[in-house]
Amino acid sequence: MKASLNLRFSQNLALTPQLQQSIKLLQLSAMELEQELIEAAEQNPLIEYQPATELAPTEPIQQLSHRQTSSSKSSNDWDETDDRFSNISTPESLLDHLLSQIRVMRISPQEKALVGLLAGNLDAKGYLTSSLDELAESYEPHMDIEDGLPAEQIKRALSRLQHLDPSGIGARDLSECLKLQIENSAEFTQQDDLWINAHKICSEHLESVGAKDWPRLKKILKLTDGQIQAAVSLIKSLKHNPASEFGKILDITLIPDVIVKHKKGQWQVSLNPEAMPKISIHEEYAKVIRDSKGQEDMGGIQQKLQEARWLVKNVLQRSETILKVAKAIVDRQQNFFNHGEIAMRPLVLREIADTLGLHESTISRVTTQKFMATPAGCFEFKYFFGSQVSTDSGGSVSSMAIRALIKQLVDEENPENPLSDSGIVDLLSTKGFVVARRTIAKYRESLRIPAVHLRRKQ
Known part of the structure; x- marks a missing residue:
């Protein structure tokens, strides 16, 4: 075989460490981010970090219907005589x-x-x-x-x-x-x-x-x-699962990333102070490093300072991106916030991505494990996205709205003559919604509504 030299050009996307960190932080939940920052602060003395859970909330969140949390004391109410662990009990197996x-x-x-x-x-x-x-x-x-x-x-x-x-x-x-x-x-x-x-x-x-x-x-x-x-x-009246009362998994406290409130006739979105990390660069150490610039054996410390700056910047950018996406979602789901899930409009990730000039994968990361607290409850961002169903007029409606309509029809049905899937199709058709029977069956099962013969009351 004859040896030869060839010159070839190719394009490769190389992610810098800073960009890799930004992507990683964006997909973390509030609780995961806190753990990540605690570890970073332990490894880098130039990072000053105070966990959000140690800070007093500036405003309590009154209602979280989907994932409720409650506390009889705020973080400021504890004193030295309180034993925070005395009331913690492990469920009996x-x-x-x-x-x-x-x-x-x-x-x-x-x-x-x-x-x-x-x-x-x-x-x-x-x-x-x-x-x-x-x-x-x-x-x-x-x-x-x-x-x-x-x-x-x-x-x-x-x-x-x-x-x-x-x-x-x-x-x-x-x-x-x-x-x-x-x-x-x-x-x-x-x-x-x-x-x-x-x-x-x-x-x-x-x-x-x-x-x-x-x-x-x-x-x-x-x-x-x-x-x-x-x-x-x-x-x-008997139990199908005799062990249902044992070994229940305790619900993890949910920290909403944003809070949605109705003020002056508008829905306004703000970052939740409890979910915002308090992170900064240790100024005294940073000053010593700047004053010692050019000295030998400072290369490693300079690298630590650069890493701290990247982290602070990426955490701030994460919060700004979450807020932008939340505002875009609320702006497009005004009917939901005014009238409930029956008024949910179809929404896909690409629509938010195009509006904000971000990549669709970025929107996907932001909407995963990020929550917004609203007067109607606490919802994951992904909750507001769904496929669309056609209407007679050529428009479309969210699959979430169709599910809500199905639940409403079943709740109002005559128990002695419940609605079949075909009957639900006919009723939705009178409201202008074109939905196949198999789609109704799929949505009904996702709502855990039994088939018609199991709902019939004799």
């Missing part, structure tokens, strides 16, 4: 709750251990998804052969577990979960007709309840309408 009951059971330590092992195998809903045969095989080496066969010991342990609180725990499926709650109820006895009917339905005919096939239930069980209704009412 399901396993802890069960083990506390297992410890006081009057059974042998070996049996307690086996019941505890089963408790440790429950899923997040409190169901036992592993088969008893698999569990018996796994735990056989730890069992006492004098207590019986492994399968028998596992069954006894499961029976003990299923009698613990919360009722329904340790079930293998929904049918068994509901039956356990009926069996463990102190309100009824096994001789009560209601107990017998509800137990029978949960054991053999739960699918008919889900499909609201009342004629089939009446025919098979030979019960009256009143008896069916009473049994179904009892079943509906």
Whole structure:
């Protein structure tokens, strides 16, 4: 092969460290930005930073409907005698709750251990998804052969577990979960007709309840309408998820980036003082560095000063960009702020990008994990963007508005004759909205509205 030299030209986009930092800061949430700045201040002594959460809010935010936060004291109300951590408690887990009951059971330590092992195998809903045969095989080496066969010991342990609180725990499926709650109820006895009917339905005919096939239930069980209704009412009062009250994840405090208020007939947007980082360059250190310019061994310190300047500038630029985007969103969604989500207009990222002269990817970063507090609640910026649906007049309407209309129609429907998806299509058509039935079905499911046969009240 003959060696040769070739000269080629190509274009590549090289991001400077300053631009990379700017992009990174822009996509962070307020809480993430605070953590990022704390770490930066720890690594660079020239950066002075005071976390926003340590500062007193200049004006309290009264209402956050989507992600509410509340506090009985402002950050200035605390004094040295307050123990900020004394009121913090960790939610009790399901396993802890069960083990506390297992410890006081009057059974042998070996049996307690086996019941505890089963408790440790429950899923997040409190169901036992592993088969008893698999569990018996796994735990056989730890069992006492004098207590019986492994399968028998596992069954006894499961029976003990299923009698613990919360009722329904340790079930293998929904049918068994509901039956356990009926069996463990102190309100009824096994001789009560209601107990017998509800137990029978949960054991053999739960699918008919889900499909609201009342004629089939009446025919098979030979019960009256009143008896069916009473049994179904009892079943509906039971929990599908017996572990729902345990191990709940605590909601993280939300810090809105901007605040929207109605003043003098206009909607005005301002940065939230609590979300604005108080960052600056340590002036005394900076002065020493400037005075020592040109001296040896100052190169590293000069670099630290330059990095601090970049960070301060990029943080300020981040706040300015967020405010610009928020103002542009509010300007285009005036009808939403005046009349609610039913008046939401279609909006895409490109429209805001073109208006502000920014790249669409920049708008995408700004609208992710950034929130605005409004009189109607606290919304992520992305909430105001959505696809459009055509109208008869050739115009368009936001998909969010269509969802709001669907919810309104369902809320106002006759429960004995609920609206089908086709019926909703016809009603929207009379209002001038052209929407396909499959689109209605998709929006209805996103709103968690059941199908028509499940909404029908008998």
